[in-house]
Amino acid sequence: MIVNYTADGWQIIYQQAHALLAAQLLHQWPAFLPPDRWVGLLAAAAQHDDGQRRWDGRYALTPTGAPANFTMKDFSPEQAREVLREARFQGRWRSLLTSMHLSFLYEELRGQSPATDAFLDELRRCQQRWRRELPVKKDETQQAYALLQWCDRLSLILCRRELPEMERALEISLGPDGRRYDLRQRADETVHVTPWPFAAPEFEVSVEAAVVRQLQFRDDEELSAAIKAAPLQTLRWTLRR
Numbered sequence: 001m002i003v004n005y006t007a008d009g010w011q012i013i014y015q016q017a018h019a020l021l022a023a024q025l026l027h028q029w030p031a032f033l034p035p036d037r038w039v040g041l042l043a044a045a046a047q048h049d050d051g052q053r054r055w056d057g058r059y060a061l062t063p064t065g066a067p068a069n070f071t072m073k074d075f076s077p078e079q080a081r082e083v084l085r086e087a088r089f090q091g092r093w094r095s096l097l098t099s100m101h102l103s104f105l106y107e108e109l110r111g112q113s114p115a116t117d118a119f120l121d122e123l124r125r126c127q128q129r130w131r132r133e134l135p136v137k138k139d140e141t142q143q144a145y146a147l148l149q150w151c152d153r154l155s156l157i158l159c160r161r162e163l164p165e166m167e168r169a170l171e172i173s174l175g176p177d178g179r180r181y182d183l184r185q186r187a188d189e190t191v192h193v194t195p196w197p198f199a200a201p202e203f204e205v206s207v208e209a210a211v212v213r214q215l216q217f218r219d220d221e222e223l224s225a226a227i228k229a230a231p232l233q234t235l236r237w238t239l240r241r
Helices: 015-027 035-047 077-088 092-109 114-133 138-159 220-229
Strands: 002-006 009-013 170-174 180-185 191-194 202-212 232-240
Touching: 009 015, 015 035, 015 138, 015 202, 035 077, 035 092, 035 138, 077 092, 077 114, 092 114, 092 138, 114 138, 138 170, 138 180, 138 202, 138 232, 202 220
Parallel strands: 191 232
Antiparallel strands: 002 009, 009 202, 170 180, 180 191, 202 232
C-alpha cells in the first residue's frame, strides 16, 4: 500500500488502486497497437500490482507499529510469482508484459540469492518463449512495456504526492517513443505534461484513499480493521494541455 502522512494521521492507497489509476492514464494515450493487444496492455497496467501477500502478523507495519509504505517492504518472490500466475489466465501477451515489469522491478536484486537469480532467469526464458510463440518482435514489446512503466511512474507520482511546488518540473520517465516527459502542477492545480502525449486536451483521473486517524497498530489485523472502517476520499487530478 501507499502511505502518506497527513495532519490527521494516514492517507492509505492500496497498490491495486494505484494500478487502476495507471490504467486510466494509459487509456488517454492514442492507441498504437492492434485492439486485442491494446486491451491486453490496459489489463496489464490495471492489474500489475495484484497478487499481494496476505496480512498476517506485522507484514503491513513498520517496527514501531505504523502503516508500512510499499517501499519499506522486502522483495516477495511469492507475490511476484502470484502476479505472473494470475496474468497467465489472460494469455501470453498479458503474461509477457507482466513478466517484463517484474524484471524491471527486481533485476537489480540479481546476485543476492540463488532463489532470486533463478526467478529472474525464469522470467527471461519465459519472455523469449512468449515473443517467439505470439510472435512479436522484441522492440515492439519494449515499446508497449515502456508505456506501462511510464503510466505506472506517473500514477505513483500522483498517489505519493510528489508534485513539486511553485510549478517546478519533474521528470516522469522516457515514453514509448524514447522521449523524456516532464510534468508540473500549475497555479490552478491542473497538471501539465510536456510534451503533451494524450489524445484529449483535458481529462480527469482519480483514485480512492482511506483516511486513517489512528497512528499505531498492534498487528496487521488491527490495521486492516481500521482501514475498512475509515472514511474514503476520492483524490482527483485534472490534466490539461
